[in-house]
Amino acid sequence: MKALQRRTLLTATAVLATVGLAVSAIPAQAAEVGVTATGIKLGMTLPMTGTASLGYNKIPGAAKAYFDYLNANGGINGRKVTLVVKDDRYVPTEAVAKTNELILKDKVMALLAPLGTANVKAVATSVNPARRGVPVLFVNTGFSGFADAKKYPTTYAVLPSYIMEAKIMGQYIKENFAGKKIGLLYQDDDFGSDALAGFKTAGVNFAVKVPYASGSQGAAAAAGWITKFKAAEADVVILFGVSSATSAMLGTAAQLGYKPQWMLGSVGGDATTIKLTGVPAGVLYNAIGFSPVPATTDMTDEYVKFFSDIYAKAVPGSAFDLNVLLGMNTAFMAAQALKAAGPNPTRKS
């Protein structure tokens, strides 16, 4: 059996050698898609316009600011990194169409930081980057499923998962708010189901849970949420939703004089974005928040200082917030992945 196998192997090699002869007559295979002698092209889809774009539309500018700095300092082994950005307005079918354009027309090497669980899943299903061998680097969603290398072999998570965040919140509640009545506002989709799973693991018992369907959030809805939290006499209210939900809730609560102990999930917890919607800064005071990266105002941190200096020069007048920091950090990690991929990076390497 073993001998037979070896013989098969030998002949197969012989065939390959024969075939190889013919192939070698053709000029060497072109470099990887999206990679030339002078450049590397990456593509990004995210909401740049429309109601869902608030805050997120600063991410491409942040990533480009870092890539521009990188390119001015030699790029990746001499190759300049360019980023093609397409607006999907947070609509899954549009994300599919725009991602197809990035892969087929713009011929990008990899997708960088596509945003939104539904959109990334729609792209995984209908564009199928895995089948095409296209890397999806550092998706901008904390949905735990995208870390599954078997199901999404070319997709890489970067944000800590919503489950992790909920578990850490749960730990904090146990240590600091034991015996208090806890309320939870969450998005009624995979984002929220991840959160519920995390809180369950952490053993948090809620006095009240209020789901909202994605897209239904607004001031009118927030008034209804507050009624529910008040009725349940919640002491601590966790806002585990997107920025527009957090803002609607905090803005409406300020108007109604409703002041529980707030706890904000990182997705909807960027202060700059919340304040942009007209929520007074004071409303946020003493709320509990969570972040994987340093505080955006912490200029003693070498990264924050470095990134904010680059950003201030590249996009003058734009506030350095969590979206910017995460956008630049993602670009920074992508640069390292490209550098680590060797002198002639390929999708596979």
Add this chain to the structure above:
Amino acid sequence: MEAIDSKGATFANSALVPAGYSKTSHVGLTGYWVGKYAPTGDLAPIGGTYVTYTTDSGSGAVVKSTYKRPAMPAKGLPN
């Protein structure tokens, strides 16, 4: 992609928690620090120093992280 699988967990970056990339897992960062919003609305670590926690997406415990972030590469360029 092979580079991330093999070295991604050690890529320098600003996060205060470790990343979990490997050949079998594409999990990213694995934790958070807890902060309070200041009167200006900005989030700052409680007590002025970052206390970070890490965990997983399964049933693993939440533990205080001992992760020490590597220094930023020279000039902020990939090393």
Add this chain to the structure above:
Amino acid sequence: MKKVRLLSLLSVTALVTTVLITAPSVANAAPACDGKSPIQSCVGVTSDGAPYAMQVPANFNGTVALYSHGYRYNIDIPVGIPLIGGYKVTNTPEPVPGGNADVAKYFFSQGIAIVGSGFARQGWNPDSAIATNVELIDTFKKQFPTTTKVIAWGSSLGGVITQGLAEKHPGLVSAVAPMCMADNVAPELTMAGDFLWGIKVLFDPTIKAGNYSAGAAGNAEAYADLVKVFTVMGKLQAGLSSGAWPDTSSATGKSLQAAGVPSRSALLLLGLMSGLPTQSAHFDSISGPDGALKLTFPLAVSPALAVLENGTNAAALAILATQDVELQAGGAIFDNTKTDYAARVDTERVIFNAALSGNTVIDALLGALSTANPGAPRAVGNPAAIAKMKALHTNTGKINVPTILMVGVADPITPAGASQRVVDLYVEQYAADKAAAIKAYQTTRTYKTPQKNLLMLWNTTPANYTKFDAAGSPITSTPAAQGTNHCNFTSAQLVLVAKTLVAAASTGKLPTGGALNTAVRKAGNLSMDKGISIPYLKSYGDNL
């Protein structure tokens, strides 16, 4: 130039008339030919009673193109029924798709003859249609002994017939093109059955949705179902923005309505669990009107409208094909007693979460559609009839001769997943061919690269196409977008397929390279992208 076009148009029209008037009454007699030039027309009837037509140019070069038409209803439809009322069963021969003059003109310009029959029976007919085609090829060759090559192509069910002909009789055809090809009978009618069952148990429990009686009584039941389903669709359209449910809704439907589930989310879920596309003739699930609905419309409304439009188009075929196959099989052929609809939409519920109104609503809907709800009784099939249905002609997907597939990525009746499956199977088949070639090398010491025999042309949708009027209402009077609707091909696309078939037949292999790329690009809205990956019809998931 213009003259030629007119001529072929006239010829095609004349031919239909000729068939009706002078087709020989004796089956299997030699065809009656008019001897005219430059195009000679012949008509006749095969031994099983299928009328056929042949058109042969004076400069006949020995190649003939055999076309197989798609599904025609097998019962007359009374005038009063919406959309399809007034249809009469017909077996008029169709030698080119829809009598397309550009296609006929192209073939004649190359000295190529065209032939096609109207088949012996309508309805789901691949078994008899393949036999008819085999006989027709023989008849043509006898009448025109200089015939050297046969090209076969067909649309929809005609695609199944064409692929079936190439699978069973590869020696008879040089190249084939199944276009907007239906899937095999079981997956196609499972899709139809899933959707009809869902409409029934939520929106109108008096719909029969299969298990029709035999004979005239069964026809009456099918007609009644057509009217009821179209009525439900109309009511769903009226309640689309308000979320109101049809007044005919079941107790289950009414309790969902009371719980605040919008009817559009229920309709969308039915479409997703059946496998209907979420883009349709006029709804791209991308565009929104300027103003407040710019984001809400594509996110929350458009996918349901697409299912409404697709479902309405597919409903007639779903009812009538189910009835026809039940008659052939001798009983109810749809059985969903074991179907796990929640598993069917595992991915879709995430992608269309907003349009489905969130997890709470989705779980309520899936609970209502589960086997646990006696208010939504599952359909129980007749095992003998199901076995008989499965014994009807079924393609394996094996590629024997140079083959061109073309399908709209959002075809609601013959979903693109049917073609995707053939593409995927061919990847395996080609790998096996390659392994065999390597094995052959061991003895012969010459390595022969196996020939690639499959060209897939995806008819893609435009980047966005929903149009809105000044008031922000979607416009549905424009022609259906490319890539949507059933077999919605342009003349340019059909001629491209014809040209590619002719090239493949003459050289024995499919064209490749720059010339093909240019031709495909010029035909418009076609993609040869090998990375496209369309989900299979949902019933394949049941077997995994």
